[in-house]
Amino acid sequence: MNDTLEWTDNALLREVERRSGASVSACFQCHKCSSGCPIAPDMDLLSSQIMRLIHLGEKETVLESEAIWACASCEACTARCPMGIDIAAVMDTLRMMAVERKAALGDRRTSSFNKAFLSSVRWHGRVFELGMMTLYKLISRDLFSDVDKVPRMLAKHKLTFLPHFSRSTKEVRLVFNRAEEEEKKR
Amino acid sequence: MDNSPVILAFCCHYCAYAAADLAGTMRLQYPGSVRVLRLPCTGKIEVNYLLAAFERGVDGVIVAGCLEGGCHFQEGNLRARRRVERAKQLLKEIGIEPERLEMFNLSSAEGTRFAEIVSEMNQRIAALGPSPLRHSPEHVEHAIEELRENAEKAIAGEQK
Amino acid sequence: MKYAFFPGCSLESTAWDYDKSTRAVCKALGIEITDVPDWVCCGSSPAHASNASLSLALPALNLHKAQTAGYSEVLTACASCYARLRTANHAIRKDPTERERAQRIIEKPYAGAVNVRHILDILFNDYGVAEIEKRITTPLKGLRVASYYGCLLSRPKEVVAFDDAEHPVCMDKLVKVAGAEPVDWPFKTECCGASLSISKTSVVNRLGYKLLSMAHRAGVECIVVACSLCQLNLDFRQADAKKDQADIPEIPVVYITQLLGLALGIPPKDLGLDALMVSAASILDRRAATAGQAGRRA
Amino acid sequence: MQAMTSSNDVKAPSGAVLVCGAGVAGIQASLDLSAAGFHVYLVEDKPAVGGGMTRLDKTFPTGDCATCIISPKLVECMRDPNIEVLTLADVVKLEGEPGNFTATVHQRPRYVDISKCTACGDCSKVCPVKIKSEFDAQLGTRKAIDRVYAQAAPNAYVIMKGPGLCIECMRCVKACKAGAIDHDQVEKTLELHVGAVVLTPGFDAFDASQRGEFGFNHAKNVLTNVQFERMLSASGPTQGHILRPSDKKTPKRLAFIQCVGSRDTGCGNDYCSSVCCMAATKESILAKEHEPDLDITIFFLDLRAYGKDFERYYERAKNEKGVRYVRSFISRTYEMPDTKNVVLKYFGSDLKQVEEEFDMVVLSLGLEPSSALLNQAQCIGIDLNQWGFAKTEELKPLDTSRAGVFVGGVFQEPKDIPDTVMQASAAAARAMALLAPARGSQMTTKSYPPERDVTDEPPRIGVFVCHCGSNIASVVDVERVVEYAKHLPNVVYAEHTVYTCADDSQGRMKENIVEHRLNRVVVASCTPRSHEPIFRDTLRGAGLNPYLLEMANIREQCSWVHSGDAEKATQKACELVRMITGRIAESRPLKDETVPVNNAALIVGGGIAGMTAALALAEQGFPVHLVEKSGALGGTARRIYQTLDKADVQAFLKDTIARVDANPNISVYLNASVAEVEGHIGSFSSKITFNGTVRKVDHGVVVVATGATEHAPQSYGYGKNGKVLTQLELSERLGRNELSLPGKATVVMIQCVEQRNEERPYCSRVCCTTAVKNALQLRERYPNARIMVLYRDIRTYGFREAAYREAREKGVLFIRYEPEKAPELMQNGRLRVYEPALGKSLEVSPDMIVLAAPMIPRADRGELSDLLRVPLNADGFFLEAHVKLRPVDFASEGLFLCGTAHAPKSMGETISQANAVAGRAASILSRRAMPISGQVAWVDPDKCISCMTCVHVCPYHAPSIGRNNKAEIQAAVCMGCGSCTAECPAKAIELRHYLDNQILRALDHLLAGHSTEEIVEGDYLEQVGIAQQRFHKGLE
Ligand SMILES: Cc1cc2nc3c(=O)[nH]c(=O)nc-3n(C[C@H](O)[C@H](O)[C@H](O)COP(=O)(O)OP(=O)(O)OC[C@H]3O[C@@H](n4cnc5c(N)ncnc54)[C@H](O)[C@@H]3O)c2cc1C
Ligand SMILES: Cc1cc2nc3c(=O)[nH]c(=O)nc-3n(C[C@H](O)[C@H](O)[C@H](O)COP(=O)(O)OP(=O)(O)OC[C@H]3O[C@@H](n4cnc5c(N)ncnc54)[C@H](O)[C@@H]3O)c2cc1C
Ligand code: SF4
Ligand code: SF4
Ligand code: SF4
Ligand code: SF4
């Protein structure tokens, strides 16, 4: 973030509002969202600061932030915002905008996980945990976290070497394709 | 009548007297030594009244007015405080413990405080013992009897 | 009582014990559940976070399958599946554009007719504690239990909550019916980091530690959950969460169906208790202590 | 002057008014209406009158005790023969039209006969049903039969029926010696014929459980502000001790959470409740006074200290009392399972989340419209706004959507007590104007036999001792007191009665007065505060002067407080009677005099305030002299074009001026000033100079409405840089369409310029709203402009909050700045401001800079202040008699103030206050003569040494040095406080009814004799240590 900010215009504000359906402009900086966020200690920007940066049109700062990836979508903020702003939805929107922008992400791990997860669903109809985890590690290059857990999970039958398949895999693939089409239309 | 202390309380109408009433409404219990005399405002207190009370033999005097800044007549209670200080000075000069006289401020919602004030003063006066100017109850009764006879004479005279 | 059951991916794998105990408890109580035929993944948070259309369509697809199979109520045990299915269903019911979008993607005329229900809701509101109480054989007397609801069952209130969103009580009531002692604690609906479980383990461990130490502060012997992600984060990651702070003992984290199952007299292995990382031995001991007495009464 | 219409004329308006809701607003409106000659039906939903204020401990910003302020009004209201109080009542229908309404009122049963109940409490003692007290906000308990609170008016008990309440065991019936209880009472329906309705149903506190995250009802040590007020109150459930409900221990760390249920779209209350910021500040100050070691933190959003003297109060809390203010909302409360402490997390000043533990938390709940009225609004036929408050327009704040139905107090918009009292008087004035022809037509006046002259008779005292059922008699041996009294000097008759105040007893008292030729009466019973007026009336009925009554308080101050020692109590009762017989022997009959009233008003200042007051008085038929210094009427409003609700101010002004000019009762003096004012309430005589001539006018009241002006700022290059203007100038240019800005202009508004600082430690109240209003107008005209408001606290109190939100939603950017890091206009023309929530600076290149300059008092205010001898406050605004009791009166009677001369306020508020003045003034002007109490000070000219002491001492300017160089006291002005009598060095002044002789003789009788021969040792030991321990009632 630059040391001196410049208020450009309301373009970012209006885009985020349109895509998230949340009235970000109504935010009056009470910081209730930030004070209740369980992830706040792990965030580089708190949610109320993100609202403020959206007001100021600081697109890069927001989309580059780690915070949007740290958000656990717990909706504590949304549930309690006195202005009825769906902050979690704003976070979703920002994540999508960050991915679309195709520049480096503030934190690649969550988006990698999402990619891995969805590709597992796309091919099996359901999640194949072991395969998904392997894929995730390849994409995220987060190769070593949790590797110690795998044997234990296998022992407790929590992971299997064979994927589960739904019998609707073909249908699912079509759904994926059409959903992607729909997203482009937005 | 017995020899327990007699404490006179000058109370302003709006706050202290109302607080004394509230203590009753709340059924608080406090020593029976206190007698309340109502004034419109403690601003009406004269040094004279305070001395007259001691002269007649009361053991202690309470002056109770509204909270500072809360006087219904603007600043009567502040004036009263100054006079109470003056009277204390005079008491000291004539050899009566100035602690027998005290001014308090309380609001009309402070029934509890009123009861506390009475208890506090009662203890203080009890510790000091009776006023050097205190009379025996018999003396008081006798004086009253005299007054009554005088009055009867007056009425009789009028009827003649 | 008949419901279509949507187990979801985690109940097929990491949470197989939740699957097993849910089925066992339903059987013991006479709640009939049948799997949604050919169900597919609901998309979970990854779909929600990256493709809104997908997170609408996958649930719609499943709910339509249930509807076609003749069900009007779909039961889930996983809180995440519950939240996703319900959120999509809510959008489909309320918003015509969303409804049309969903129908375009799945190419089926699904319009939100099916009700999505969580197992807690069913046990508490449909079945009722009074009925459950009649079937308790081995009450877990004196066991101090913290109910942990997490965020997925509470928020957003308008969409998912079937209980007070900030101070839910239904699980506590079920704990009580199981003969145990529900303990009030302030983190009932705090987030455990759910969806960050794999991608941000440090965050999840921090939150796990907070939850566990608060539960310990409240003096509980066990935490009961109704969400496979919560269970994973608190049980599977418990050792990691406490790594640097050895001030709390091991606290077993069991599914409400496991706890209830025990009180209903279902054998531990039929409830998948062996899948727990933190052993539930202490709970079993407690049951053993009261079993004889309760058995006599029954 | 007052047209009396005959009652058989159907079209004539009724002289009665229905007031609905008996909080401080309803009571004030009723008292004003009654004083101005109207009959009042005061309908109250609850069993007792008083409303929200009776639950408060002390009140901001003066720290006055709420009870002290409201109690005298309650008493006055209950005893006014022209105010009929109907408790437990609802208005269910309102038919007819302005002037002639028929209101149908349902009155629910109380199950206790008010006229019989003596409030002894015997019933409550035996009642087995204990319930949580609604009055104490569930902190304390009460019985199924009880009174609402200790000082409740009417002072009668009430039975609560319904599930969990009275079980109809009938024990109370047996216990009640007065036979007051009737379990068979049923609902009554009343039809009232009234000319107008004043709605004052007030508020309910927000239901804290609707925002579950704050833990109310879950975490034990989370309280509401209403509960905390009860806790602070000396007469509350903990006797004023701050105790944690979980363990009854004194907390060390206390937190307030502001805006709970206000400024909250989530629960539908997206308005500001206006009072809670100051209430929390007050509660903190009070808590600190109770417990100096308490650490207090207030978590707030914007601190709304916008009223007169609020900013100072807030600064005092911060700087003197060390209250910590943290600008962050709290997301939820976490109750620690072991300690029951409450953990809060907030956005700290280091821009990180901070976690902190507190022992107790208070939620500052918002004010919601009275739920009781929500159901009735339709029956009454008025429209409500989106939040359920009465719908009004900014420039017609007192009129509901139905003609003849007026509104005041919180039900119009959340507001504090001074604004409530003011608006209540104003609503009353609207009703008075409507019903002016019927004034006096329905007044109850009592007639009395001629007064017996007793001046030459020696005292013949009758003593009446009351059992008060068993209230006195169960402790005090009443018969012994009677026997004792019979032997006291001058006592010729003594008796005891079960209830002296009962109708039959009073009848007998009259007979006894006649039979025994009594000329002095002593009643030994309950407190004179409630019963003196009753017995005084009995005396008048028996042909005796009412000042020949004295009361000995042997209930509240004897039997009830010494119930453990019957012997001592009896002795004390004897002594009290003895003391009071001494006093009464010296009592003299007093005449309540009257002064003639000139029914004209002199109004100084022809702005909105002056004109509104002039019209409100002239429409009631009173002549008005309106003096305006400048060449035109209108004042500051001439420069304002639109209100927030988009009304056309200039059209309104034009219409108002036309009405003033057209009204034959109003004489307007332009380019004029007041040169001399003499006299007192009811009869003033003044000189007005205009156009080089002097005119002498006589009038009964004076109204100061001289307004305020805008300060010309010295900062941001104002006056030198053409881009810089004030908000008022912007309003003007917007209104006149004289603004030309580029389409994509950048406009920066800077709030609080040269105010809220050391030099001007007050808030101008209107500038935040003006900024929002102007920003919205700019946005409309320049859709692509960038508009930015730099503020310290946005003070859009009340419904103005909705406009603040609208402005944000329309893309106006609000950036907070800290005074230490104020916005800076740099050499290069760019403006730099530090954004505290990001910790970064922000720069823009403004095309226009708009300054919120302070509203300041007029430069020549001192002249008028000297001329009228009325005070100014530290900021130079005129100072009212009492912030809460008499917000539109000066201390000296007959002088009033309104508008921005009093303090900064908006046009709507100015209009309310000006109407209030008319309401208050009408109670004087509507009389031919003003009664003045006989209890006034009097100077003996022979003793007076002309030292002027009394002139300086008297707070009301009653004494003056008269013709023969001796002091004289104007009885019409004297309030009877007695301060002068005590200070006069020559002892030349006596306060009537408190003569030195009365007091000294009372002392004589208390402890007779002057000699000091027989000094005795007292037996004090048993007295030591019986002091009552402070006790705490259950705090479940
Ligand atoms: C916690 C707290 C602290 C406060 N502290 C302060 C302070 O320090 N200073 C200050 O200036 N202000 C303070 N206020 C604000 C103050 O209480 C209000 O300004 C004031 O009470 C408003 O008076 P009112 O007469 O308009 O309404 P209320 O006091 O609400 O009175 C309305 C009355 O009408 C009755 N009523 C309601 N509906 C009906 C109906 N349909 N029919 C008949 N009767 C009905 C009610 O029972 C009630 O008696 C505080 C408020 C709160 C909540
Ligand atoms: C800068 C500023 C901005 C404002 N913006 C708004 C707004 O946007 N919305 C809103 O609702 N309100 C606003 N107000 C408030 C509004 O202007 C006032 O509430 C209202 O106009 C006050 O009217 P008044 O009659 O009390 O005073 P004024 O309008 O000041 O009128 C007082 C009159 O008395 C005359 N006078 C003064 N001294 C004497 C004397 N000694 N003898 C005879 N005559 C005398 C003056 O010439 C003047 O005509 C604003 C006020 C200010 C100062
Ligand atoms: S809670 Fe809502 S209004 Fe408050 S700072 Fe967060 S987004 Fe803004
Ligand atoms: S949804 Fe995200 S931003 Fe909101 S509270 Fe939860 S983690 Fe924080
Ligand atoms: S006992 Fe009778 S008189 Fe006494 S308070 Fe009760 S109802 Fe009133
Ligand atoms: S009848 Fe009702 S009010 Fe009377 S004592 Fe019994 S319970 Fe109490």
Ligand code: SF4
């Ligand atoms: S900002 Fe308004 S609603 Fe919030 S606490 Fe202050 S006065 Fe109350």
Ligand code: SF4
């Ligand atoms: S701009 Fe005006 S109204 Fe707003 S806070 Fe400052 S002084 Fe008060």
Ligand code: SF4
């Ligand atoms: S104080 Fe007394 S002596 Fe002095 S002027 Fe007044 S009345 Fe006269």
Ligand code: SF4
């Ligand atoms: S009694 Fe009080 S009001 Fe009257 S003249 Fe004396 S000081 Fe003034």
